[in-house]
Amino acid sequence: MSQEANPKEKKERMSLLGLVCSTRRLGNSELLIKEVSSRLTTPHQLNLLRLPQFDIRPCKACYACLEEGRCRQEDDLATVLDALCQADALIVATPTYFLGPQASLKTLLDRGLSFYGRADTLWGKPAVGAAVAGIPGKEGYAKLGMESFLKFLLAEIRASGVFYGALPGEIFQEEDNLNRMEELAAALEGRRSEPSGFCPVCGGDTFRFLSSSRIRCMLCSNEGEAEGTANGISIDVRPEEHQMFTNQKTALDHADWLRGMKDRFRAKKRELLSLTGEYKDMGNWIQPE
Numbered sequence: 470m471s472q473e474a475n476p477k478e479k480k481e482r483m484s485l486l487g488l489v490c491s492t493r494r495l496g497n498s499e500l501l502i503k504e505v506s507s508r509l510t511t512p513h514q515l516n517l518l519r520l521p522q523f524d525i526r527p528c529k530a531c532y533a534c535l536e537e538g539r540c541r542q543e544d545d546l547a548t549v550l551d552a553l554c555q556a557d558a559l560i561v562a563t564p565t566y567f568l569g570p571q572a573s574l575k576t577l578l579d580r581g582l583s584f585y586g587r588a589d590t591l592w593g594k595p596a597v598g599a600a601v602a603g604i605p606g607k608e609g610y611a612k613l614g615m616e617s618f619l620k621f622l623l624a625e626i627r628a629s630g631v632f633y634g635a636l637p638g639e640i641f642q643e644e645d646n647l648n649r650m651e652e653l654a655a656a657l658e659g660r661r662s663e664p665s666g667f668c669p670v671c672g673g674d675t676f677r678f679l680s681s682s683r684i685r686c687m688l689c690s691n692e693g694e695a696e697g698t699a700n701g702i703s704i705d706v707r708p709e710e711h712q713m714f715t716n717q718k719t720a721l722d723h724a725d726w727l728r729g730m731k732d733r734f735r736a737k738k739r740e741l742l743s744l745t746g747e748y749k750d751m752g753n754w755i756q757p758e
């Protein structure tokens with residue numbers, strides 16, 4: 470492993486953090502992480518964090534973390550962020566729930582403005598990820614959601630994949646799954662460079678068709694053209710002006726742009742209130758018990 474969380478601190482073994490996004494003990498996500506860990510040739514300490522156990526509350530959109538470097542909410546975000554920062558490498562595994570990643574991963578990503586305060590530690594951290602789905606072909610956007618988390622975490626996604634298995638342990642009954650777990654381990658250690666995905670900007674493999682040939686990459690949000698060729702399909706996506714994570718500078722520029730939102734709001738507050746005021750008392754709110 471090339472990266473140390475804190476180069477000044479001499480560590481004996483590299484630390485790998487497994488982010489398990491399933492509530493199921495010894496479920497497929499947990500098993501996959503443990504199997505990938507067992508296939509690493511680098512001596513390491515595997516630390517595990519079962520994300521749904523942690524109290525991560527919804528983002529309040531106050532933008533205070535961008536100014537103050539940390540979120541004002543008193544919940545488990547700092548504990549989770551500390552664990553992510555202290556790890557030398559990451560592996561994330563999420564079950565597919567209703568075609569998407571398990572909700573705890575999205576809730577953590579929704580607090581992602583806090584990641585910018587730790588950009589120096591998080592940037593380029595080696596990571597691999599897996600989306601586990603019970604029904605072949607029914608993984609929906611679970612892998613995209615997991616990759617999106619890793620991109621905004623500013624990690625370097627070395628490989629990712631979809632793994633099929635429904636009952637706990639079934640993930641080991643597919644020979645192909647085991648081969649691909651080996652590939653994740655090799656990619657994490659840099660023993661193997663995965664062929665990158667189709668998007669030339671970010672390596673993503675999920676696109677929206679905007680017209681019959683115009684496409685947008687759903688991971689990096691850049692647009693381009695898809696064209697059928699004799700060998701398959703050619704994808705030409707180019708980076709547009711406003712990037713979010715293609716390199717550390719674009720990530721930090723995006724954070725600066727977000728900081729500017731507060732001034733923009735102050736400048737436009739009166740104008741916006743004149744548009745919204747009359748909606749204030751409309752409707753009856755149902756309150757939680």
Ligand SMILES: Cc1cc2nc3c(=O)[nH]c(=O)nc-3n(C[C@H](O)[C@H](O)[C@H](O)COP(=O)(O)O)c2cc1C
Nearest residue numbers: 491496497498564565566567568602603604607635
């Ligand atoms: C609430 C719920 C929703 C699910 N939705 C999907 C789905 O949309 N597509 C799919 O292929 N599998 C779905 N599954 C199956 C799980 O993804 C599968 O069992 C997986 O192995 C669970 O991972 P785990 O053992 O790490 O919890 C769903 C399971 C649950 C409990």
